[in-house]
Amino acid sequence: MPIRILYVNLSERSSRVVDRPDLFSKYLGGAGIASKLLLEEVRPGIDPFSPETPIIFAAGYMTGVFPCMVKAIAMFKSPLTKNLGESHSGGHFASALRFAGYDALVIHGASEHPIIIKIIDDEVKVKMADSLWGLSPLDVEKALRECSYEGMQSVISCGKAGENLVCYSNVIVDRFHHFGRLGLGAIFGSKKLKAISILGRKGISLKNPLAVKEVYEKLHHKVVISDEMSKYHNLGTSANMLELNELGALPTHNFKESRFKDAERISGETMAESLLRRKISCPGCPIACIHLAGLKTSFAPEHERGKKEIFHEEVLVPYNYEAMYALGNNLLIKDKRDLILLIYRCESLGLDAMMMGTVLAWVTEAFEEGRITLDETLGIKPAWGDAEAYIKIIDNTVEMKNKFYAKLAQGVVAASEKYGGREYAMALGNNGMAGYITGYGAILGPLVGARHSHLSNSGYSIDQKIMNKPISIEQMVDFLIDQEDWLYVLFSLGACYFARRIYSEEVVCEALKALGIDKTQDELMKMGKEIFHNLYKFKVREGFELSEQNIPKRIFEVQTPHGKLEFEKIKSMIDYYIKKREKEGLHLKPEEKALKELLK
Numbered sequence: 001m002p003i004r005i006l007y008v009n010l011s012e013r014s015s016r017v018v019d020r021p022d023l024f025s026k027y028l029g030g031a032g033i034a035s036k037l038l039l040e041e042v043r044p045g046i047d048p049f050s051p052e053t054p055i056i057f058a059a060g061y062m063t064g065v066f067p068c069m070v071k072a073i074a075m076f077k078s079p080l081t082k083n084l085g086e087s088h089s090g091g092h093f094a095s096a097l098r099f100a101g102y103d104a105l106v107i108h109g110a111s112e113h114p115i116i117i118k119i120i121d122d123e124v125k126v127k128m129a130d131s132l133w134g135l136s137p138l139d140v141e142k143a144l145r146e147c148s149y150e151g152m153q154s155v156i157s158c159g160k161a162g163e164n165l166v167c168y169s170n171v172i173v174d175r176f177h178h179f180g181r182l183g184l185g186a187i188f189g190s191k192k193l194k195a196i197s198i199l200g201r202k203g204i205s206l207k208n209p210l211a212v213k214e215v216y217e218k219l220h221h222k223v224v225i226s227d228e229m230s231k232y233h234n235l236g237t238s239a240n241m242l243e244l245n246e247l248g249a250l251p252t253h254n255f256k257e258s259r260f261k262d263a264e265r266i267s268g269e270t271m272a273e274s275l276l277r278r279k280i281s282c283p284g285c286p287i288a289c290i291h292l293a294g295l296k297t298s299f300a301p302e303h304e305r306g307k308k309e310i311f312h313e314e315v316l317v318p319y320n321y322e323a324m325y326a327l328g329n330n331l332l333i334k335d336k337r338d339l340i341l342l343i344y345r346c347e348s349l350g351l352d353a354m355m356m357g358t359v360l361a362w363v364t365e366a367f368e369e370g371r372i373t374l375d376e377t378l379g380i381k382p383a384w385g386d387a388e389a390y391i392k393i394i395d396n397t398v399e400m401k402n403k404f405y406a407k408l409a410q411g412v413v414a415a416s417e418k419y420g421g422r423e424y425a426m427a428l429g430n431n432g433m434a435g436y437i438t439g440y441g442a443i444l445g446p447l448v449g450a451r452h453s454h455l456s457n458s459g460y461s462i463d464q465k466i467m468n469k470p471i472s473i474e475q476m477v478d479f480l481i482d483q484e485d486w487l488y489v490l491f492s493l494g495a496c497y498f499a500r501r502i503y504s505e506e507v508v509c510e511a512l513k514a515l516g517i518d519k520t521q522d523e524l525m526k527m528g529k530e531i532f533h534n535l536y537k538f539k540v541r542e543g544f545e546l547s548e549q550n551i552p553k554r555i556f557e558v559q560t561p562h563g564k565l566e567f568e569k570i571k572s573m574i575d576y577y578i579k580k581r582e583k584e585g586l587h588l589k590p591e592e593k594a595l596k597e598l599l600k
């Protein structure tokens with residue numbers, strides 16, 4: 001079966017379709033084909049904002065077929081890390097792409113004026129979009145949604161942060177989902193690409209629908225009835241806040257503490273009782289883990305003057321644990337409405353809430369220490385728990401109001417390298433840290449993971465499983481390697497990370513068989529490993545060196561459920577990790593010659 005790739009060139013406003021049977025036989029779809037296209041299409045050492053830099057989107061091979069197979073993969077050169085940009089999103093994007101008849105979309109070139117890409121099956125257009133420039137992704141979605149009663153539709157868009165090239169701006173998908181991490185929004189902005197709208201009406205043809213139906217029903221039953229995924233429907237990931245607080249693993253006060261005394265006030269439980277309005281799902285997923293809070297926004301005071309009753313408009317704001325930790329407990333925000341307001345600001349501007357929260361925490365501490373003053377902040381006094389000040393800082397960062405804010409727009413590491421305070425700039429591999437200070441896995445996992453995410457290899461979850469039975473350095477590293485390799489199999493099929501326990505190796509083989517593909521568990525594992533190798537080859541080629549990565553000192557000062565972490569132990573884990581990966585044939589050190597080429 002060939003992989004159908006839609007190429008769109010924004011400079012020429014042209015498109016073409018290329019069939020690649022070789023990619024299907026090797027990688028099936030999703031992350032696998034994206035990893036190969038990344039190596040083929042991105043010129044070594046290229047500036048992420050160069051018009052030549054491509055954006056690669058891919059849908060999984062099982063997208064739109066089995067439950068929870070929904071994720072779209074985006075790969076690009078990250079403006080934040082200057083190496084691999086990889087981001088996954090739920091919503092309708094992957095399904096719409098497949099329903100329109102494509103497995104991947106590769107975008108080249110750039111425009112001088114704002115544009116959008118509009119795809120309706122075989123009809124592909126690059127259209128002017130001046131009137132959309134400056135709008136929030138939420139408004140863009142409203143403007144571009146087709147009035148169609150057939151097929152699958154998706155609208156994705158960057159916000160003002162992307163337009164202004166904030167290095168951790170995101171792309172919002174169908175209003176409530178995100179390509180959240182590593183700065184895809186800024187790549188859109190650099191190409192003057194405001195949005196992509198897809199309407200796919202062709203559907204997916206199956207060789208043996210009855211065999212698929214049989215496996216589908218089994219899986220659907222498992223997803224709905226078993227306990228594996230019930231947490232995600234009930235409170236969603238926001239349930240993590242009180243669980244981690246209880247455990248003493250909740251990053252608080254910029255990771256100075258691992259418990260927050262006001263956690264209850266902004267927890268998932270409190271949100272569910274007071275602000276929760278709706279739960280929504282990705283297509284073909286019966287879970288509905290996306291929790292939407294109602295936020296009342298005021299009209300201008302002059303409209304309401306003299307009235308007995310003040311009217312408000314209510315907007316829906318998606319909340320999940322990661323945004324809640326980064327903009328909540330880690331900043332000592334204790335009012336639930338303030339927290340939703342901060343999340344809403346990031347949503348409206350198209351910002352990665354996790355990195356923005358990390359930046360705000362660093363700003364507050366750097367201000368306390370006198371590393372930055374009111375001159376830099378333009379008179380704003382950052383203070384723990386002060387949402388009003390934080391909103392002004394967010395706005396100034398997106399507008400890059402002065403040199404200081406322009407630095408903040410490059411991320412927490414860039415800011416700390418300029419103004420100091422690197423020891424509490426909480427990033428691993430240049431990506432803002434996730435909300436877990438559970439133990440060694442939570443640090444080593446994102447550090448070695450290809451996309452420096454806590455979801456790369458579930459390091460935070462192994463920490464929680466081994467609470468009373470510590471494991472050796474080798475066992476920890478082996479776990480992370482096996483997890484990440486296997487997850488890349490699932491990400492090639494389109495799986496949602498939350499469904500990883502449903503899609504065991506055995507289940508995946510059975511589901512593939514129903515689709516007419518015979519693969520053994522070993523073959524799949526080999527494929528996952530090769531995908532990881534592709535991604536690391538790209539990273540190393542772009543100058544990434546694992547052994548040189550900085551770990552913020554704060555990590556070793558805070559109490560975790562496994563006690564205070566030791567630098568030497570993490571170092572031994574990294575050494576062992578490098579040894580193991582090199583044994584697989586992967587070189588983790590950029591070659592001097594290649595580096596010189598890059599610097600030319």
Ligand code: SF4
Nearest residue numbers: 090281282285289496
């Ligand atoms: S569990 Fe949540 S994120 Fe995953 S597919 Fe279902 S609704 Fe989407």
